[in-house]
Amino acid sequence: MWLTRYEEVEMVRKVRKMLGKVRSECLELLRKVETHLGHLSDLMENPFAHDSQAFRNEHEVLEDELAAFAKRFRYAKKETFKVTESLMDSADIAERI
Numbered sequence: 405m406w407l408t409r410y411e412e413v414e415m416v417r418k419v420r421k422m423l424g425k426v427r428s429e430c431l432e433l434l435r436k437v438e439t440h441l442g443h444l445s446d447l448m449e450n451p452f453a454h455d456s457q458a459f460r461n462e463h464e465v466l467e468d469e470l471a472a473f474a475k476r477f478r479y480a481k482k483e484t485f486k487v488t489e490s491l492m493d494s495a496d497i498a499e500r501i
Contacts, residue, residue, distance in 0.1 A: 419483055430473070440463065442460065443459055
């Protein structure tokens with residue numbers, strides 16, 4: 405399938421940009437989760453050496469960030485399928501002509 409119209413190319417370009425942002429957010433969240441798990445491990449080894457309230461606050465922020473990421477990911481997935489469906493429909497129409 406070839407993208408022949410400028411509008412089609414722009415739709416794909418926007419989705420590609422959105423997916424790039426989602427990917428970088430995902431990598432950043434993975435880094436934060438890894439750090440958080442390290443803090444959890446430290447807290448389990450020595451509960452009095454670390455501030456448990458700071459850990460809870462960090463956990464709450466991370467939970468909110470993960471929920472927001474899940475929403476953005478679902479939106480990106482929805483837009484990807486919408487653009488794909490539109491391109492497939494236009495390809496079908498072009499083949500019939």
